[in-house]
Every structure is written in C-alpha cells, then in structure tokens.
Amino acid sequence: MPMVGPETADQARLLRLLRDDGPRSRVELADLLGLPRARFAAEVDRLTTLGLVESAGPAASRGGRRSSLLRVGAQVRFGAVLVGDGLLRVALTDGELNPLARHDEPVDVRLGPDMVVGRIVELLGKLRGEAGLSSLTGVGVALPAPVEVRDGSPVSAPALPGWHRFPVRDTLAAELGCPVQVDNDANAMALGERHAGTGRPFDDFLYVKLGEAIGCGLVLAGSLYRGAASGAGDIGHFQLTEDGPLCGCGNNGCVEAYCGDVALVREAVTAARAGRSTALADRLAAAGTLSVADVAAAATEGDAAAQTLVRDAARRLGRVLVGLVSFVNPAIVIIGGAPAGIGPVLLAEIRGVVYRRSTPLATGSMPIVLSDLGDTAGLIGAAHLVSTQSYAAR
Ligand SMILES: [Zn+2]
Structure with a gap:
C-alpha cells in the first residue's frame, strides 16, 4: 500500500x-x-x-x-498506544495530535507480546471502524521499556517479561498496513508534554515518569534526546545502594526497587503485617492484596505509615534528581505517573531535597511540577513519534 x-x-x-x-x-x-x-x-x-x-x-x-x-486534512488520523502499569490505552488523534477517541482496558503484559500486540490490533481496528476510517496514517506505541528505536523492539525490560527483542513495530506495521513507531514511554510522555503540556514553552526539560517502570525523557535544545543507542534517561536502574531490595532487572538497590509501584506495595504489605498501619491492614484483609492505589488512598486519608512510604520514595527520587538537574540544567522538571492523590506529598518531598541540595545555578528558578496531562501525554507523544515520520518528505 x-x-x-x-x-x-x-x-x-x-x-x-x-x-x-x-x-x-x-x-x-x-x-x-x-x-x-x-x-x-x-x-x-x-x-x-x-x-x-x-x-x-x-x-x-x-x-x-x-x-x-x-x-x-481530516483524513489524517493517527493511532496511539500506551502500555504500562496494568493498562492498555489506545487512542485515535487528528493530524494536530488532539485525541478524538480513547479506549482503556486492563492488560497483563506477562501474557506476552503476541497476545498484547494482537489486542492492540483489535482495538485500533475498532476505533478506526467507529470513526469511519478505512486506514490510519500511522501508529505510535509507547512501552515501559528501553526500546531499540532502530528496530522498534523493547530490550531487556523488567516491566515487560518475555518481550525482549520482540518486533513490535514490524508486527504491528504488517497487521495494520501503515507506518508504526515504537519508543520508551517516558520519551513519548516528554514529547507529549512538549507538544501540548507544561513543557510547551521549554526547550530544555526533564520528564520523570513514575509507576511500575521509572524512566526519564530528556528534551534538550527543543528535541527529544535518545542517546547513542536510544537508551538515554533509563534512570530506573540507577543503583542507590548495593545491598538494597532485589530489582526486576536482577540487580539490587535500583531506583525502581525502592520507588516503583511494586516496591511501594511490598513495603505497604510489610507495614500492614507488622501492625504499623490499621488503614493498610484493613485494606489487605478486605482484598487479600494491596495495590499502589491502596497506598495512595491510605496516605491521602492521613495514614502515617503510608505517608512515610511515599515520603521515603520521594526523598530517594529527589536525590536522583539532584544529580540529573546539576548535570543537565533543565528549565523545568515535570513529574508524571504518580498515583492519584499522592502527587502533592511526593512533590513537596522531592522539591525539599532538590532545592536544598542542588547548586543555585541549576535550580535558581527551576520549577518542579506535576504533569497536568496525566497519561494523555503518553498518547499524544506516541502519535507525535509517528507523525514526525508521516510529515517527512519521501
Ligand atoms: Zn534494576
């Protein structure tokens, strides 16, 4: 075609x-x-x-x-896909990347890429049909993984077990009959923020993405910076301590092993079992398990143990940011992916660490803010990825 x-x-x-x-x-x-x-x-x-x-x-x-x-033109329509944190989100955008329709559903990425990619094809087909389109101009996909952008496949991603080197781009392009671009989710979110969010006025900023997988998108001199092998910004596996908790990547003490959603839930279960939090213990008894939403709800209700968990994670993230901020000197840091409700606690703690510890030159007037686009940033950014390809001269 x-x-x-x-x-x-x-x-x-x-x-x-x-x-x-x-x-x-x-x-x-x-x-x-x-x-x-x-x-x-x-x-x-x-x-x-x-x-x-x-x-x-x-x-x-x-x-x-x-x-x-x-x-x-009205016939330019992009598909956008964001995978992660237990959700598959699929959207349709116009040629200016405004979302027109969206479908979210739970997904278990451990079922493997064949299953999930098959579902992406079905959902895009459904959105395309509902919009009365015969084809899509292109599709962008954001994954919670380092992505080899050259071949459009995820590489060694703890958050996507079994997806290593799966040809996501080529499989989707063959199924959908249109160009497909695949990138890391933090990169896509940074692009989305740059296009339509808080990052719009800034040529140099960091987008820090929290959740199950933690990553950082770097916009430098107005463009997304991917590094030599598209691995830039993979901050989730910075090692904070050598004897810390085991991380999904196989090492100990990574940022993700302390501050990712899985770590927050693990610590919350420990606190509940140790009798340090009745709010968490009640939720654990009721559901038999805890989620990061439970931690957020307990912290919002004023539960001291849940708040301590969030603050500890935020302080560690803050220390990582001190290094990033003095190294990159961004105009702003945007934080996304925090569970609903705990953003303000998290932000206050991160700001405290960064403003106390960074050099005045790096942080003199640098705001640290929560993303107000939420996960829409990832969808707009995914569409942005492929639009750049579609809007290039043949
Ligand atoms: Zn790790």
Whole structure:
C-alpha cells in the first residue's frame, strides 16, 4: 500500500507547522516558510490534492487582503498506544495530535507480546471502524521499556517479561498496513508534554515518569534526546545502594526497587503485617492484596505509615534528581505517573531535597511540577513519534 505523504521538504515543514501550532493563515504560513506566493500556492495545492491539508475558513483580517486558514486534512488520523502499569490505552488523534477517541482496558503484559500486540490490533481496528476510517496514517506505541528505536523492539525490560527483542513495530506495521513507531514511554510522555503540556514553552526539560517502570525523557535544545543507542534517561536502574531490595532487572538497590509501584506495595504489605498501619491492614484483609492505589488512598486519608512510604520514595527520587538537574540544567522538571492523590506529598518531598541540595545555578528558578496531562501525554507523544515520520518528505 503506497503511503501518502509530503513530497518536498517545504510540504513537510508546512505540515509540521500545522501540527504544532494548529490552523494558520496562508499569508502567515508563506512568510514562515519564506516561499514566494506562487511556489507556496503550488505546494498547498499538492498537499490539498493528497488530502493532507484543507481549508479551515477565512482568517481574521489583518487590515490587508483577506487570507484563508489552512489545517491538516481530516483524513489524517493517527493511532496511539500506551502500555504500562496494568493498562492498555489506545487512542485515535487528528493530524494536530488532539485525541478524538480513547479506549482503556486492563492488560497483563506477562501474557506476552503476541497476545498484547494482537489486542492492540483489535482495538485500533475498532476505533478506526467507529470513526469511519478505512486506514490510519500511522501508529505510535509507547512501552515501559528501553526500546531499540532502530528496530522498534523493547530490550531487556523488567516491566515487560518475555518481550525482549520482540518486533513490535514490524508486527504491528504488517497487521495494520501503515507506518508504526515504537519508543520508551517516558520519551513519548516528554514529547507529549512538549507538544501540548507544561513543557510547551521549554526547550530544555526533564520528564520523570513514575509507576511500575521509572524512566526519564530528556528534551534538550527543543528535541527529544535518545542517546547513542536510544537508551538515554533509563534512570530506573540507577543503583542507590548495593545491598538494597532485589530489582526486576536482577540487580539490587535500583531506583525502581525502592520507588516503583511494586516496591511501594511490598513495603505497604510489610507495614500492614507488622501492625504499623490499621488503614493498610484493613485494606489487605478486605482484598487479600494491596495495590499502589491502596497506598495512595491510605496516605491521602492521613495514614502515617503510608505517608512515610511515599515520603521515603520521594526523598530517594529527589536525590536522583539532584544529580540529573546539576548535570543537565533543565528549565523545568515535570513529574508524571504518580498515583492519584499522592502527587502533592511526593512533590513537596522531592522539591525539599532538590532545592536544598542542588547548586543555585541549576535550580535558581527551576520549577518542579506535576504533569497536568496525566497519561494523555503518553498518547499524544506516541502519535507525535509517528507523525514526525508521516510529515517527512519521501
Ligand atoms: Zn534494576
């Protein structure tokens, strides 16, 4: 199936401008691209014929000639997938990456990639059908794992047992008949924040993703930084102590083994059994198990043991951030993936450590904030990944 896409570098730039800033007038776009009128009109005509661009009505008059607005065509639709923390989230976005429809369901990633990837195909097919589309322009996938972006497969991911080197990108592309891009979830979330969230005004920021897998997306000089083998930002396995709790990666004392959801639940069960928390013990007795949502609920209700667990984890994360912040000197740190309710406690503790311990040059005016996009950041970012490929000249 031949993919429709921009044919020249100017067409590609025009599409990326429309994706990033929304509808704009022809006059403005011609100026931004630095193209003579006739040439600009020819590029727009071609994009219109391809269905990639359409008119969005008259632009507000700027005193001179009236201009019309252009936007990305209505047949450009991206699929976005975010896997992790027990959920499979699938969305459909328009060409500006605004989510149009979304479906979340529980998933057990231990069932293996064949099963989960098969379900992703089904759900994307369902969303596509409901939207009356015959095909998708492209699909982006965010996984809680280091991803070899070159071959679109996860590598040695404790949070995705049995997925090592599974060809997620190629399997999905063959099933769906459209381009697919796969990346790490923290990277996708950083892209989502940069496109539509708190990160939008900032060229240099860190996005720290909490949850079962902990990672960090780095936006440097306006672009996502992946490193030499797309492994940058894998902070979950920084070793904090040599004799700490066993981590899913096989080492001891990793950030994830102290601060990940599994660690919080493990400590909560210990506290409940040791009689240190009636709130946690009651929940454990009622359900036979605890989840990170129980820890969050108990902490929010004022349970001292649950609050201590959250603060301890936050303090450790804070110490990691001290190093990252002085190394990278970001304009802002955005934290996402904290269970509902404990964000403020977590944030206060992290801020305390970072502001006390970092150099004034690195943190003088650097805010540390919670993401307000939540997991939507990961879906927008997943769509962003593939849109960059779709909006590049063939
Ligand atoms: Zn580890």
